[in-house]
Amino acid sequence: MRQYTAVINPAAGGSAGAAVLHPLARLLREAGAEVEVSYSRSLDHAAELALEAGQAGRTVLAVGGDGMTGRIGGALAGTDTVCGIVPAGRGNDFARALGLPTEPGPLAELLLNGEPRAVDAIRLTSAVHKDTAVLGSVYSGVDAVANQNANNSRLLRGSASYYMGALRAVAGWRPAGYRLTVDGTEYERRGYTVVVANSGYYGFGRQIAPAAKVDDGVLDVVVLHHVPRRMFFAVMNELKDGSHVKRPEVEVLTGTEVRIEADRELPYGADGEIDASLPVTARVLPGALRVLA
Structure with missing residues (x-):
């Protein structure tokens, strides 16, 4: 059973993120998974939290919109850490490109039983x-x-x-x-x-x-x-x-x-x-x- 660390920023759309995360976390825990929540102060801090969780062998959940998803996913690019995306922002465009569900039930099913898929990232200089x-x-x-x-x-x-x-x-x-x-x-x-x-x-x-x-x-x-x-x-x-x-x-x-x-x-x-x-x-x-x- 996977162990999850959900990274969320309470100051940047955090109320929307919490509203999405709470029912999802309940379903994951009911299925026997361990879910911990890490609160970030900024996108850079969110990346640090994600890397720490990944080094501990946990699956990292990026809770938020494209900014949070991109920063966490970008930080984990090139590592063996598995990332899950919890769409909870305004645009959610990367989640849309992946065809991710937004309802707690189907999303929990994916996070529990889905297989990791290798996707590309973009390196900026x-x-x-x-x-x-x-x-x-x-x-x-x-x-x-x-x-x-x-x-x-x-x-x-x-x-x-x-x-x-x-x-x-x-x-x-x-x-x-x-x-x-x-x-x-x-x-x-x-x-x-x-x-x-x-x-x-x-x-x-x-x-x-x-x-x-x-x-x-x-x-x-x-x-x-x-x-x-x-x-x-x-x-x-x-x-x-x-x-x-x-x-x-x-x-x-x-x-x-x-x-x-x-x-x-x-x-x-x-x-x-x-x-x-x-x-x-x-x-x-x-x-x-x-x-x-």
Whole structure:
């Protein structure tokens, strides 16, 4: 029977996480499993707690949204620790890409009896991140600004915060000049954003890279070229089903290592968190994380 350490941050959506974790932990314990709960002070502290639990031979449960999942999963990438994901955030996009259940019963069944699956991670290298791994995607452009707005919203939550954050970001956006280096080949592009995707989803269920797979050892690079604002919103609407990639204004490249540079200071985000400014290099880590999915 597995032994679990659930890592949760009570200060960052912790009430939602606790509401999800309590019935799940009860079902796991009723089945005979041991469940302990570790409370983190920050994402970095959550990573430390996860590593400690993994070194003790425990299965680590990441309780929260994409930020918590990405930070814990990234920390465990390259280790033998098995990770379970308890979706309890706003977006839950990596959990969505894995097809994870959200109801306590089916999720408990998966955590108790599921076999670990090897999935890819992304290694980031920048002025701030020397050796940081994330799971879902890395993005720099209007979406990074929008996500920053959503994270800073005090009045709105969930999809509403993303929607209003995007409106504010687009209103003040001017096209950026990007230099992309994909597996050694350089591309000069001008547009709204560049997304390096391991998972097909980001931004609360939007299918930014519909062909992306979390276990193919390849990163999908989606570039949204400069278009009039009215067309931009049409493209954003098509993210619901991934049909935007059929437009000539949307370009998709693939590679194992991608460097993003820009002609002005731009933020980049990863797994729902705004971390630093360009340039950044993203490299795929094939099969680096063992996750119950």
